Amino acid sequence: MVASPKLPAFDPADPLGIDDLLEPEDLAIRDTVRGWATDRVLPYVAEWYEKGELPGIRELARELGSIGALGMSLEGYGCAGASAVQYGLACLELEAADSGIRSLVSVQGSLAMYAVHRFGSEEQKQEWLPRMAAGEVIGCFGLTEPDHGSDPAAMRTHAKRDAGGDWVLNGRKMWITNGSVAGVAVVWAQTEEGVRGFVVPTDSAGFSAPEIKHKWSLRASVTSELVMDDVRLPADAVLPEVTGLRGPLSCLSHARYGIVWGSMGAARSSFEAALEYAKSREQFGRAIGGFQLTQAKLADMAVELHKGILLAHHLGRRMDAGRLRPEQVSFGKLNNVREAIDICRTARTILGANGISLEYPVMRHATNLESVLTYEGTVEMHQLVLGKALTGLDAFR
Incomplete structure (x- = not known):
């Protein structure tokens, strides 16, 4: 009888073992961006959010340029030439800190720089892209x-x-x-x-x-x-x-791809906050994480979170292979942002009244995602994109 191989331990942070799909370079880029966000955003973002400001944005842009996060999936002109999956992982880590930071990077790289890179003249590319990649120009x-x-x-x-x-x-x-x-x-x-x-x-x-x-x-x-x-x-x-509209719409499709990943970052941050809180918060003489209803919430949140990350990873592989269609990007944005908002709302219920405090990231992520839900294509627009693709009938007008 052949002995069964020893199974790896169950990892609550990666219950499906998605990291096994990533190459060492993918993990290195993810860890670099996560480390930057942990040091430069997380200690301050609650105060920025409360005051309604992003101080030092030009310095932050230069730092993001120094780690290759601006226009990172573009080739040449000082850009990192990263894969679509690597760019997606960066978006996830940035939005786990705050949607505003990921938006800064997405607009810089996937909209403004992408437009110049794809549709600009060589003179326009030479004039703007190197400085934008370095964060010298926003x-x-x-x-x-x-x-x-x-x-x-x-x-x-x-x-x-x-x-x-x-x-x-x-x-x-x-x-x-x-x-x-x-x-x-x-x-x-x-x-x-x-x-x-x-x-x-x-x-x-x-x-x-x-x-x-x-x-x-x-x-x-x-x-x-x-x-x-x-x-x-x-x-x-x-x-x-x-x-024609092919220009701006193709830019939006590229940026929406980053949202597919980024929204899962906000969801992950909220889930992790709820999980830690459930293990330490006591009611009726025991941690609330030991109650069946709380465990049901955590299980459902984990399922949707990691399904969303798998979907993002799949779309990233298709983009890297040159096979990603705009309708598939709509599929990802529609699903992942809706599920991210639901995860945030469920996390808030686990934290109770503490869930509305800026001491925890949950309500900040939830309110940010209300914008993410409708910018770069509302729910209705993505539903109609998919509806047209499924039926062959145009319901936009």
């Missing part, structure tokens, strides 16, 4: 408008050529992460040729980015309006390699 991405979010085709921002060949840009963009600290903005506008993207230095005359205050979500993040009043740009400010 970027933002202007698509959403005050009256047009889910329907970008109806945007009112427009750009017209004047007699000398320059572009003149007018319009408003809303809910723009990094806006008031950005050195460059990628702005999408209507033109006679269709929707075009423009690389806009934020010191251009007529450009301003007032910061949005009074937020109850993503408070440790810079969110702004972009205002463009007769902003004059040279002819070569336009992104030359794309016309």
Whole structure:
């Protein structure tokens, strides 16, 4: 009789053994980002959130650049050239600290830098990408408008050529992460040729980015309006390699992929807080983690958390193989953000009244995820994307 192999110990932090799917380099990148977030974000983020500010954002951006976290899945121009899975692991660790920090990185790398890298001229790439990868220049991405979010085709921002060949840009963009600290903005506008993207230095005359205050979500993040009043740009400010909504939508798909991973970071942080609390909090003479109803909650949370991480990992492998479809990204964002919010809410019930305190991360993650749920595609939009893919029928209009 052949002896059965000795099974590895059950790991509550990795109950499915997902780490076995990762290469040593994957783990090294994950641990680097986790270590940075542990040292530079976690000790301070509750205070930042309470005050509604992200102090030292430019210094944080440079530090993120130094560890290769900005535009990390892009090739060349000072970018790390990491795999999609490695980028996803970084997003998970950043959002386990706070969604605002992951948003800073996502907007920089997956929206602004990605747009220039994929659709820009060689001159635009050389001018902006190395400095953005190093965190020396922060970027933002202007698509959403005050009256047009889910329907970008109806945007009112427009750009017209004047007699000398320059572009003149007018319009408003809303809910723009990094806006008031950005050195460059990628702005999408209507033109006679269709929707075009423009690389806009934020010191251009007529450009301003007032910061949005009074937020109850993503408070440790810079969110702004972009205002463009007769902003004059040279002819070569336009992104030359794309016309139409394919440009901004492909950027959004890349950023949504990071959300699939990142939302699981917020969920993991909340789950871990609830698990530790359940093992130490006593009621009726025993730890509440010993009661059946609490264990049922913890089990359900763990199942959805690690299913979500497996889904993210699967999508990452498809992206690395060049086989990831936008509908599959919608599948991941729809599922993982919804489940992350449910995990946070369940964790809050385990912590009881302590769950609303900033001494614990749970309510902060829950309120942040309310924004993550609807930005870069609302629940309804992703449902309709999947509905169209499943039925072949377009229900958007």
